[in-house]
Amino acid sequence: MGEIKLMKGNEALSEALIRAGCDGYFGYPITPQSEVIEYLSREANARTGMVVLQAESEVASINMVYGAAGTGRRVCTTSSSPGISLMQEGISYIASAELPCLVVNIVRGGPGLGTIQPSQADYFQATKGGGHGDYHMIVLAPYNVQEMVDHVKLGFELGEKYRTPVMILGDGALGQMMEKVELFEQMPRKTEFPDWATTGKKEGIHRSIITSLFIQPEVMEQVNLRLQAKYREIEKNEVLYQTINCEDADYIFTGFGLGSRIAMKAMEMAREKGHKVGLIRPITVYPFPYDIYKEFAGKVKGILDIEMNAGQMVEDVRLAVEGKTQVEFYGRMGGMIAGPDEVYEYFEEKFLGGK
Amino acid sequence: MSTIPNFIEIPVNPEIAQKEFEVYSKPSTLTDKPFHYCPGCGHSTVHKLLMEVVEEMGIQGDIVGVAPVGCSVFAYDYLDIDMQQAAHGRALAVATGIRRMLPDKLVFTYQGDGDLAAIGTAETLHAANRGENILTIFINNAVYGMTSGQMAPTTLEKMVTTTSPFGRDVSTQGYPLKISELLAMLPGVTYVTRQSVHTTANVRKTKKALRKAIELQQEGKGFCLVEVVSNCPSNWKMTPLQSQQFIQEKMIPFYPLGDIKTPEGK
Amino acid sequence: MTEESIFAGFGGQGILSMGMILAYAGMIEGKEVCWMPSYGPEMRGGTANATTIISDKSISSPIISRFDTVVALNQPSVDKFESKIKPGGTIIYDASNIINPPTRDDITIFGVAGSEAAINLKNMRVLNIVILGSFIAARKTVTPEAIMKALASVLPERYHHLLPVNQKAFEAGMELVINYK
Ligand SMILES: Cc1ncc(C[n+]2csc(CCOP(=O)(O)OP(=O)(O)O)c2C)c(N)n1
Ligand code: SF4
Numbered sequence: 001m002g003e004i005k006l007m008k009g010n011e012a013l014s015e016a017l018i019r020a021g022c023d024g025y026f027g028y029p030i031t032p033q034s035e036v037i038e039y040l041s042r043e044a045n046a047r048t049g050m051v052v053l054q055a056e057s058e059v060a061s062i063n064m065v066y067g068a069a070g071t072g073r074r075v076c077t078t079s080s081s082p083g084i085s086l087m088q089e090g091i092s093y094i095a096s097a098e099l100p101c102l103v104v105n106i107v108r109g110g111p112g113l114g115t116i117q118p119s120q121a122d123y124f125q126a127t128k129g130g131g132h133g134d135y136h137m138i139v140l141a142p143y144n145v146q147e148m149v150d151h152v153k154l155g156f157e158l159g160e161k162y163r164t165p166v167m168i169l170g171d172g173a174l175g176q177m178m179e180k181v182e183l184f185e186q187m188p189r190k191t192e193f194p195d196w197a198t199t200g201k202k203e204g205i206h207r208s209i210i211t212s213l214f215i216q217p218e219v220m221e222q223v224n225l226r227l228q229a230k231y232r233e234i235e236k237n238e239v240l241y242q243t244i245n246c247e248d249a250d251y252i253f254t255g256f257g258l259g260s261r262i263a264m265k266a267m268e269m270a271r272e273k274g275h276k277v278g279l280i281r282p283i284t285v286y287p288f289p290y291d292i293y294k295e296f297a298g299k300v301k302g303i304l305d306i307e308m309n310a311g312q313m314v315e316d317v318r319l320a321v322e323g324k325t326q327v328e329f330y331g332r333m334g335g336m337i338a339g340p341d342e343v344y345e346y347f348e349e350k351f352l353g354g355k
Numbered sequence: 356m357s358t359i360p361n362f363i364e365i366p367v368n369p370e371i372a373q374k375e376f377e378v379y380s381k382p383s384t385l386t387d388k389p390f391h392y393c394p395g396c397g398h399s400t401v402h403k404l405l406m407e408v409v410e411e412m413g414i415q416g417d418i419v420g421v422a423p424v425g426c427s428v429f430a431y432d433y434l435d436i437d438m439q440q441a442a443h444g445r446a447l448a449v450a451t452g453i454r455r456m457l458p459d460k461l462v463f464t465y466q467g468d469g470d471l472a473a474i475g476t477a478e479t480l481h482a483a484n485r486g487e488n489i490l491t492i493f494i495n496n497a498v499y500g501m502t503s504g505q506m507a508p509t510t511l512e513k514m515v516t517t518t519s520p521f522g523r524d525v526s527t528q529g530y531p532l533k534i535s536e537l538l539a540m541l542p543g544v545t546y547v548t549r550q551s552v553h554t555t556a557n558v559r560k561t562k563k564a565l566r567k568a569i570e571l572q573q574e575g576k577g578f579c580l581v582e583v584v585s586n587c588p589s590n591w592k593m594t595p596l597q598s599q600q601f602i603q604e605k606m607i608p609f610y611p612l613g614d615i616k617t618p619e620g621k
Numbered sequence: 622m623t624e625e626s627i628f629a630g631f632g633g634q635g636i637l638s639m640g641m642i643l644a645y646a647g648m649i650e651g652k653e654v655c656w657m658p659s660y661g662p663e664m665r666g667g668t669a670n671a672t673t674i675i676s677d678k679s680i681s682s683p684i685i686s687r688f689d690t691v692v693a694l695n696q697p698s699v700d701k702f703e704s705k706i707k708p709g710g711t712i713i714y715d716a717s718n719i720i721n722p723p724t725r726d727d728i729t730i731f732g733v734a735g736s737e738a739a740i741n742l743k744n745m746r747v748l749n750i751v752i753l754g755s756f757i758a759a760r761k762t763v764t765p766e767a768i769m770k771a772l773a774s775v776l777p778e779r780y781h782h783l784l785p786v787n788q789k790a791f792e793a794g795m796e797l798v799i800n801y802k
Contacts, residue, residue, distance in 0.1 A: 006641075006648050006656075024456055051455045055448065056481035063445035063478070067421070067452025070439045075452070093442050177657035177683055178641065180648050198437035198453065200416045200460050209431045211440035258684070265682035339686035 002182045009145045010175040012183075013078075013104065013168070014039035016152035017050075021189040022102075023073035024051040026064035028083060031116040032172035033106035036078045048189055058083035062090030062103070069099035070210040072197025074156055074190060078104035080172070081122050082113065084130075091165055092131030096212035096223070100159030102152065103137070104168040106175040109335030117335025118172030120259055123312035126169045127286040134224055136231050138166045138238065139286040141256040145179035147283075153184060158238060162230055169285065171308065173258050173337070231287075240283035241292055245271070249278030251351060252296055255306040256282050256313055258337070263306040265340035270347060277347075285313065293320035302326040302351050306343055309333055326351075382410040386435045395595025397585030398427050398494060400552040404562045405465075405492065406434060408569060418461040421450045423475070425467035426500040444475030447482035450489045461572050463490040468509040469499045472534040479534070486543025486577040490568045493535070493580060495610065496587040504590030508532040511609055516590075531609060535582045539616040545577040547615040551584040551607065553599040560612075576618060584610050622677050624762045625685050629670035629702060630694025630715075635749030638775065639692065640671035642753060645771035646763040647675040657683045668698050675762050690760055692752060694735075699723055713755050713798075715748070731759055733797040739790065747790035754794020765791065 007015065014036045017025065025044065027037045037054060044050040051068075055061035061077045068075040079087065084105045094101060105126060109119035126139045138158050140151040148170060155166040193199060201207040214220040245267065246252065253263040253270075260281040270277040280296070282289050293303070302325055305314040314329040321327060330346045332338045384406040392398045409415055415436055422430035424443035431438035441449040446464040454462040471479050471493050482489060498516050499505040506516040506523060509531050513522035523531070539547040546568055550561040561583060568579040584606050586598035593601060614621050626643075630636045637658050644656040655674040672688075674680050691702040693714040703723045706712055711729045714722070717736035733755045739748040750772075757765055772787055 004648070006645050006654065024452065026452065053451070053455060055451075056477050059445065060448040060451075060478050060481065063442060063448035064452035064455075066441070066445075067439060067449035067454075068456045069452070070449075071419075071453055071456040073456045075456075089442055090445070097440075173657060173683065177655060178644060179655050179680075180653065198419045198439055199457060200419060201436050202416065207435065208437045209440075210438070211431065213428060213440050261682040262684055265685070268681060337684050339684055340682050341686035 002184050004180060004182050006178055007145060007181050008035065008176060008178050009148045009170065010035035010106065011039050012145050012181045013148045013152060013170075013175075014043070015183060016149040017076055018044050018048055019184055019186045020153050020156050021048065021074060021187040022050055022076055022156070023189055024053070024065075024068045024075040025077065026053050026055050026061040026068070026075070027077050027079065028055050028058050028061050030080045030083045032108060032118070032175050033078055033080050033104070035175070036104070048186070050189070058086040059090065062087035062094075065101050065103075066090055066094050066097070066099060069094065069101040070097070070198050072190075072193030072199065074160075076102040076104065078106065080106045080108045081110050081119070084122065084125070088125075088131035091137065092133050092135060093212045094165045095131075095135035095137065095227070096133065097210050098163040098227075099165070099210065100156070100163055101165050102155045102159060102168065103165055104170065107169065107171045109333065115335040116172065118174070118258065118308065118337065119333070119335055120171055120257060120308040121310070121312070121333065122169065123256075123285065123307070123309060126167050127288065127316075135227060136164075136234075136286050138162070138164060138234060139169050139284065140166065141169050141283060141285045142174060143257050143260050143281065145174065145177065146181050148174060149181050149183060162234055164230065164234075169257065171258050172335075235287040238284060239287045239289045239291075241289040242281045242283060243292065244279040244281075245276075246278035246280065246296060248276050249296070249299075250276040250301050251347070252278050252280055252300050252303045253306065253343075253347075254280045254282075254293075254303060254317060256285050259307045259331075262338060262340055262343060263304075266306070266343040266347065269340060269344045275352070282313070288316045288320075290316070290320040293317055294322070297321035297324035300325055302328065304343075304347050304350065305329045306338060307331040308337055382406045384410045384415050384435050386433055388432050390433060391429060392426065393589045395586070395588045395598060396426075397496065397552045397583060400558060401492065401494060401561070401583055401585070402427075402430065402433055404552070404558065405565055408562060408566045409436065412566070412569060414461060414569070418463065419453055419457065421446045421453070421462070421464045423449075423464070423466055423470045424501065425470050427465050427467065427494065428501070430465055444470050444473070445478055446470060446475065447478040447487070447489065447491065451482050451485070451487050454487055454489055461490070461569065462488070463492060465492045466494070467500065468493070468495045468497065468507045472508040472532050476534075479538070480541075483538045483544050483578045483580070484541045488572060488575050488577055490572050490579045490581070492565070493582040494585045495582055496585045497531075497606065498587050498590045500587045500590055504587070508534070509610075511605060514605075533610070535580055535615055538578075538580055541578075543577050544580065544616060545618050546571050546579040547582070548580070548617075549582040549584060549610060549612050549615060551602060551612055553584075553586065553602040557612070571618065582610075584612065622675075624675045624690065624760060625672070625688050626674070626690040626692065626756075626760075626762075627670055627672050627688050627702060628692045629668050629698035632669040634669075634694050635746065636669045636694065637671045639749045639753050640673035642768060642771045642775055643673050643675065643756070643762065645775055646767035649767045649770050650763050652677060652763075653680050655680045655683045668695065668701070670698070690756065692756055694718060694748070694752065696720060711759055713752065713759060715752060729759070731755060731798055731801055733794070733801070735794065735797070738793040738797065742786060742790055742793065744786055744790070747787055750787050750790040751794035751797070754791040754796075755798045756794075758795040758798035765795065
C-alpha cells in the first residue's frame with residue numbers, strides 16, 4: 001500500500017503531478033485552484049527537476065503546454081472556468097496536432113466572472129468539444145480526493161496511449177476539501193521520447209513537424225477521419241463508471257463528480273426509507289457510459305440526475321435511455337449546492353407522488 | 356500568400372549542369388519544395404539566409420523552429436528541421452514550452468508583425484522579459500500578408516491598407532509600433548537588431564546578424580530579436596522593384612536599420 | 622459509527638483547524654474522513670465553518686443538510702445551525718461568547734466556558750483546542766491520544782514548544798464536559 005495522507009484536493013493533485021513524473025507545468029493563478037501552482041512552485045523542481053512556470057495568461061500557458069507536449073514530454077496546466085475558456089483555441093490545436101497533455105479544470109460558478117464557489121457548469125464545454133472543430137478530449141470526473149490523485153496518472157497514460165489531450169473535470173469543493181488519500185510511489189521522469197517529438201532533426205532523414213494546419217480540404221478530411229476513428233476507439237475501450245445498489249433498483253440516481261456524492265447520500269436516505277434506489281456514476285464523462293444507462297432504462301421506473309448546473313449531463317442520460325424511462329433532473333447553479341435532503345424531497349415529489 | 360505561383364519545370368541540359376559550373380546552390384538544410392511565397396517577397400530570402408547559417412554552423416539537429424499563423428506558417432515545408440506550427444500570436448509561448456523542455460537545444464520563432472506585435476504582444480513581451488533563451492526572427496512588412504493586406508501595428512502613418520483605405524489615421528488608428536525598441540528596454544533581452552533584405556549588402560548584414568544571434572543563443576545569453584524590414588509586394592500592390600524602393604524611401608526612415616541593443620553594450 | 626459535524630465561528634478563531642485536527646485524528650485511527658471548509662449552502666452569514674465527517678464506512682456526500690454535532694463559537698453560528706441538528710444530536714458552544722443560547726429540547730446542549738478556560742491558560746489562541754476537548758469528551762468520536770498525535774502532525778515543528786499548553790487546553794475542555802451540570 002502506498003503512503004496515506006490527509007490532503008486537500010488541489011494539493012493531492014499537485015503531489016500526484018510530481019509523482020507521475022510530470023516534466024513541465026505551465027499555469028496562471030485563479031481561484032479556486034491557485035494552490036496547485038503554489039504547491040508545485042514550492043515542491044516540484046527540487047524533487048524531480050520538473051519545470052514549473054507561471055505564464056502571463058491562460059492563453060500563454062496552454063500554448064506553452066502545446067510547445068512542451070510537442071517535445072514528447074509529460075506536461076500539464078490547471079485552471080478554473082474563465083481561464084479554461086481562454087484556453088479553448090489552444091486545446092483545439094493540441095487535439096488536432098494530436099499531442100498528449102493534461103488540462104485540469106477546477107470548475108467555479110459562471111457564466112462570466114461568476115463566483116469562486118464550486119460548480120459543474122462546464123460539462124458541455126468539456127465533453128462536447130469546447131473549442132472549434134470536431135474534436136474531443138478524454139474527460140475524467142473525479143468524485144473524491146483519491147480520484148484527484150488517481151486520475152492524474154490515468155490521465156497521462158490515456159493521453160499518451162491515444163495522443164490526445166485529457167481533462168480532469170473537478171470542482172472548487174473537490175479542490176478545497178481534505179480527505180484521506182493513498183499516494184502512488186514516485187515515478188521516474190521519462191528518458192525516452194516518441195519519435196514524433198520535435199527534439200531536433202534526427203540523424204539521417206527523419207524530422208518531426210507538429211502542426212494542425214492541413215490547408216487542402218481533402219487532407220483535412222483525412223485528418224478528421226483519423227481523429228474520429230480514434231474517438232470511436234476511445235469510446236469502445238475507455239468508458240469508466242461505477243454502479244451501486246443497481247441490481248434490485250426501482251429507481252436510479254445519477255450524477256458525476258461531487259454531484260454523484262450528493263446523489264449517493266440521497267440514495268442512502270431513500271434506502272433507509274425502504275425505497276430501492278441505485279446509483280450510476282460516470283467516471284469518464286467523455287467517453288460517456290451510454291450503455292449502462294441503456295441497460296437499466298427498461299428495468300427501472302425512473303432516473304434522477306443531480307448536477308451543480310442547469311442540467312447538462314442529463315442530456316446525455318436522456319440520449320442514452322431513448323425515452324424508455326422517466327428522467328428527472330435536480331440541480332442548483334451559480335455555486336450553490338443542493339443538499340441531500342432537497343434531492344430526496346425532489347425524488348419523493350417526482351416519483352412517489354409527493355409522499 | 357495571395358498567389359501561389361505554379362512551379363515550372365525547366366528542362367535540364369546535363370552538359371551544363373555540372374558541379375564545376377555551379378555558381379549558386381540552395382543550402383542542404385532547405386527541403387526541395389519550391390517556396391509558395393509571392394515573387395520578390397522577403398520571406399523567401401530570410402528563409403534561405405537562416406538555413407545557410409544553420410548549415411554553416413552544423414546545427415540542423417540541434418535547432419527547433421516555431422512558425423505561427425501568417426504567410427510563413429508553412430515554413431516547416433521548407434526548413435528541413437524539427438518544427439512546430441503555432442496559433443496566431445502564440446509563437447513565443449510555444450517556443451517557451453519547447454525551450455524549457457529542451458534546455459540544450461536552440462529554439463527560434465519566425466513571426467510577422469501582426470503575430471508578434473498585435474495579437475501576440477503579451478506573449479512577446481513576457482517571453483522577452485523572462486529572458487527566454489530564444490531567437491525571434493521578426494518580419495516587418497507593415498501589413499497582414501496572409502489575410503490580404505489589412506493594417507498591421509507596424510503600418511506606417513498615412514499608409515493605405517484594406518482596413519485603412521484612406522491611409523492610417525494615427526488619431527483613430529494609433530501609431531506605428533516600434534516593438535523592437537520597446538523590447539530592447541527589457542533586461543532579459545540581449546541582442547536586438549533591425550536589418551533588411553532589400554539590397555545585396557543588406558542581405559549580407561542580415562545573415563551576419565542571424566549568425567551572431569544564434570551564437571548568443573548557443574552561449575545561453577537570453578532573448579534575441581532580429582527584425583527584418585521586409586516587403587509585401589502583393590498587398591502593397593507594387594512590383595518587387597517598387598517595393599524595394601518603398602522600403603528604402605518610406606520604411607527605413609521610420610524604422611532605421613542597425614543594432615538597437617547588443618551584448619557589447621549598445 | 623458516522624459522525625457528521627460542523628465547526629463554526631468567526632474567521633481567526635481556529636475553526637478550520639479544529640475540524641482538520643479531528644479529521645487527522647480520525648485518519649490515525651484508520652477511519653474514513655472528510656473535511657470541507659465553508660462551501661455549500663451554509664457559506665453565508667459571516668462565519669467560517671468546516672464540515673467534518675468521520676466514519677467507519679466510506680463517506681458519501683461531503684455536503685450534508687443535517688448534523689450529528691454542531692460546534693459553535695459565536696452567536697451567528699448558534700442561530701444558523703441549531704435547526705440543522707438531527708433529533709438526538711448535540712450542540713457545543715462557547716458560553717462566554719453567546720447571549721442567546723440554543724433552546725431545542727430534543728438535543729444535548731453543552732454551553733462550556735471555553736474562553737474562560739483559555740484565559741486561565743493565558744492564551745486565547747487555544748480556545749479552539751479547549752472546545753475540541755469538550756467535543757471529544759461529549760462525542761468520543763476518536764480517542765484523546767489520537768487528537769494529541771494529530772496536533773503534533775498538523776503543527777509545524779517550530780511550534781512544537783506549544784504542544785504542552787495545547788495538551789492542557791484540551792484536557793481543560795474535556796473537564797468542562799465531564800463535570801457539566
Ligand atoms: C485567432 C486568430 N485570429 C485571426 C487569424 C487570421 N490571421 C491569420 S494570419 C493573420 C495576420 C498575419 O499577419 P503577420 O503576422 O503580419 O504575418 P504576415 O502574413 O504578414 O507574414 C491573421 C489576422 C487567425 N489565424 N487566428
Ligand atoms: S508577405 Fe505578402 S508578398 Fe510575401 S508571401 Fe505574404 S502576401 Fe505574398
